[in-house]
Amino acid sequence: MTSEITLFVNPTAGRGRGAHAAQPAASALRDAGFSVRTVLGADADDALLRVRAAVCAGTGAVIAVGGDGMASLALQAVAGTTTPLGVVAVGTGNDFARALGLPVRDPAAAGRLAARALKEGRIRDIDLGRAGGRWxxxxxxxxxxxxxxxxxxxxxxxxxxxxxxxxxxxxxxxxxxxxxxxxxxxxxxxxxxxxxxxxxxxxxxxxxxxxxxxxxxxxxxxxxxxxxxxxxxxxxxxxxxxxxxxxxxxxxxxxxxxxxxxxxxxxxxxxxxxxxxxxxxxxxxxxxxxxxxxxxx
The missing domain is CATH 2.60.200.40 (Tumour Suppressor Smad4)
Structure with missing residues (x-):
């Protein structure tokens, strides 16, 4: 597994919490020895193209920073691949992260958890729904x-x-x-x-x-x-x-x-x-x- 991690960021999530959350999450990953590359995108379509390119290039993981919408967008890039997905949940709903038992609105803790999971192989295969061409x-x-x-x-x-x-x-x-x-x-x-x-x-x-x-x-x-x-x-x-x-x-x-x-x-x-x-x-x-x-x- 490559040590480069892709941080997939929604800067507007949770009334602006997304942009602020990216920093402590990235710091936690870097402190654990990972190289972090941030993907933003001009809009959802552009962001999805960029994160799909990162997956194709062999990124070690995609970490979605935002709410359920951002996690859902990340699913469109990683589903059906071997690239694991992490979530730094700072949106208004965060139902996907809650279901997985992940920290909510604590980006530093979420970053540390992602780093530990990568180092210790804490990776879980879960189901997804597929409807209308979307996961x-x-x-x-x-x-x-x-x-x-x-x-x-x-x-x-x-x-x-x-x-x-x-x-x-x-x-x-x-x-x-x-x-x-x-x-x-x-x-x-x-x-x-x-x-x-x-x-x-x-x-x-x-x-x-x-x-x-x-x-x-x-x-x-x-x-x-x-x-x-x-x-x-x-x-x-x-x-x-x-x-x-x-x-x-x-x-x-x-x-x-x-x-x-x-x-x-x-x-x-x-x-x-x-x-x-x-x-x-x-x-x-x-x-x-x-x-x-x-x-x-």
Whole structure:
């Protein structure tokens, strides 16, 4: 393994924490004897081209500095290769890092952990989801939650409260969504649902454990289907998501599958918080798709 490490940095992550986080993370890696090369990029497409070039050139690891969006972008470069991925989580959600047991908003500790993992071979093979030509590590969202994202992304006012405002607006307009789903190539099922979440990992949205029991190396998705709740039921169930307690509600079912076909009118899918495209789509679990730097046992 080469001693040159690629630091993949989002300078705008976490309201500017990305740029500041790169320095202590890089110092921790250099103190451990690694050479560090930083990749920024003019935009996401340019950054991805640059980090893919680093992977092709044989970098020893890619360390993504930022939030879930940056980790997801890095996955597009390292998935299916032998190059391990580390994460310095300084975004607003950090669900991918949390699922791996990595430090959150502590870039020096995350840098030290990455250095130790590289020196001691603490590398774990985990699954990824594949949908619409894109890899995802945490959750593919569709339905009420993705419509909240759609509305929030369209809003030009509201600041950091715009997604709270979007939730209220979507609740006021909410109607159950008619889905057509196919699990593991079986028969097509027609279901009325509030949302359907496809979990490679357990959480999204900064700790909302929508697929709370998902395991990242079992070769299966946890598909959480929240049925045709009314507004009152949805308001009661939704706060329980942060502890995973919603899974016991009679309107909630979970399926463990290796693939799912999803179709519904007027619904956009989001994967790792990033827009993936309109349904229909097929998501497939790919076992051992990426190598990640992880804490020791």
């Amino acid at each position: 995802f590590g945490s959750v593919l969202a569709s339905g009420f939650d993705s419509r909240v994202n759609d509305r929030g992304n369209r809003m030009v006012r509201g600041g950091r409260f715009k997604y709270d405002l979007a939730i209220l607006a979507e609740l006021a307009a909410f109607k159950p969504i008619p889905y057509r789903i196919r699990l593991d190539g079986g028969a097509v099922r027609e279901v009325e649902a509030t949302l359907i979440a496809v979990g490679n990992g357990p959480s999204y949205g900064g700790g909302m454990r929508i697929c709370a029991d998902a395991v990242m190396d079992d070769g299966l998705f946890d598909v959480t289907v929240v049925g045709d709740c009314g507004r009152a039921t949805l308001l009661k169930v939704f706060p329980q998501v942060y502890r995973g307690m919603h899974l016991g509600h009679p309107k909630v079912t979970v399926h463990r599958v290796s693939s799912i076909e999803l179709a519904a009118p007027g619904v956009t899918a989001y994967a790792d918080g990033e827009p993936l495209g309109a349904l229909p789509l097929t998501a497939t679990s790919v076992p051992g798709a990426v190598r990640v730097l992880c804490p020791g046992k």
